[in-house]
Amino acid sequence: MPIKTILVIEDDRFIGEMYVRSLKKAGYEVDWMVGGNDGLVAARNKQYDLLLIDIMLPERRGNEIMDALRGKEDLIPESKIIVITNFEQDEESRMAMERGADAYLIKAEITPKKLLDVIEKLG
């Protein structure tokens, strides 16, 4: 199933805006949430094709969002998940992989262009 709608949950405004801008330009329908709580609410209210989740988030960590979403089984199986972090060695980031993220990327390495490539492959 091709990816059309994307939810970005990222607290750094510079980084969030950077991804949102290039994703929109590439033709995706993008929503962006800054906090973990808002992100979870948004993900529950609408069925996105892809969730782009930062690990280190205020209020609610990326892993917690994934856990909470998994509780509602109707949501997770159809949404792809990409986890982004700059702390890839942290135990938290490691766990994200085991929680069934489809990709796991280091922000400093994943420029918007590369992100588009990854999303295209996932779709």
Add this chain to the structure above:
Amino acid sequence: MGLDSEQNKTAPKPLMRDFWSKYRMRMYVIVTAAQCAFVLTAFGLMWVTGIMHLDWLAFILISLLSAALLNIMTIPLIYAQSRQFRDLVHAVVHVSNEPNAVKPPNPNSYESRHDGFKEILQTIYERGADKAETETKEEKAPTKGEEIEDGVVNMASGLAIFNGKDELIYANPRAPIRTDSKTKKETLDLIFPDDDSLETWIADVRENEIRAEREWTRISNKLPGEKERHIYDITVSYHKDRRAEVVVTLFDRTTLYTPEEDELDFISFAAHELRGPITVIRGYLDVISDELDKDLSDDQKELMSRLIVSASRLSSYVNNILNASRYDRKHLKLHLSESKMRDIYDTISDDMQMRASAQNRILVAEIPKSLPTVAADPNAVGEVLSNLIDNAIKYSNEGGLVHVTAKATPGFVEVSVIDRGIGMPESVVRNLFHKFYRSHRSRETVAGTGIGLYISKAIIGSHGGTIQARSIENDGSTFSFTLPIYDTVAEKLKSSDNSNEALIEHGSGWIRNHSMYRG
């Protein structure tokens, strides 16, 4: 209950001088009990059979009276007969130097008996005197060896001595020693670097040398964060076929090195902080160059690509520093998954192509899609590959070709990065993978930190693969690394939830490190 057994364990050693009174008490009790039993049985029988006619009160009174009489008669007898035994005990207590209020028995008081007891006592006293004499003699003049040993026990450094069979002959209290769980041999309890352990060095000098010495710095017995961790500088001397073939001296430098460990923490922290702005710089450069693509002149595009290349290099350096600091603190952890070498290359290919063209090199990668999948941490292997390609770009000539190839070998996929650049002499190749090593020539001509190959080797080694360099001066270099084919290690990985412990067979710091990090 627990308290009781505790007290039993710590109860003081019984004293010899107490033996006699306990023995005597036991004897009286036994004899009295036996007499009472005898009297009661005898009178009881007489009463029952009707030989004696008594009422019960008279029976008890007569029994008790008889028993008491018997007892009074036997006590002096027992006392007289056990006197010799008492003196024997007191004589032994006396020669043992145990404090005793009782005067030692005098052998002469047995003079008239002629039964040999006087001689027994005399012998005990003579032997006791002999022993005391030799003891005082030894205290006065200890042997040279004892003096030396006393000094070695008290010295501030650790000392461990091994024979030609790697058996521990001696270790002083400061030397950390453990018993190897497999071989049951006593060895030094130290964590050496994977590729540079004491064992491998000894094996090497045993083959090639008669005498050798070397030093290691900053070798610790425990992992960071563990209790009672000591960090040592050690010197080892080897002398073939000597009784003490290997002598290890350990200098405890824990207080000296611990602050540096904190610094390492700081480096890792600082590198993390750098990653935020780097993410933004790289990302927005990407966005801008895309959006301005039509408006920029060729010149400006060239400038833009230099910006992009530099930002991507900066990111690589930070990755290397982060990984090296983690590796040095034994915190580097890889998450292995089934990966295609081609996919790993694709994630860095744009950056690498840009780096090559910014410096007028031609980068050609031929990584077949049909290669078997490998067990790899894609991010970490991507960093290794970009380190190797970046080096090839730096050390090749203007317009030169950098060639990346990959092939399957038994059990492994081998990736090679080949350049036709300046090459290196053998002496340089040997030291390439050491930390901060940069050849004299490269220091003058090429920017770099000397950390890329060090961490590349660490990462590949942690995958259970190998990395090597071949080079001919002025003809170029080939760097190759191998990664295990996924199918060959899939079972092992499943049993260790995709971490890399299972892939590394030998017992080294790495494995211990990983199990610790996993908590």
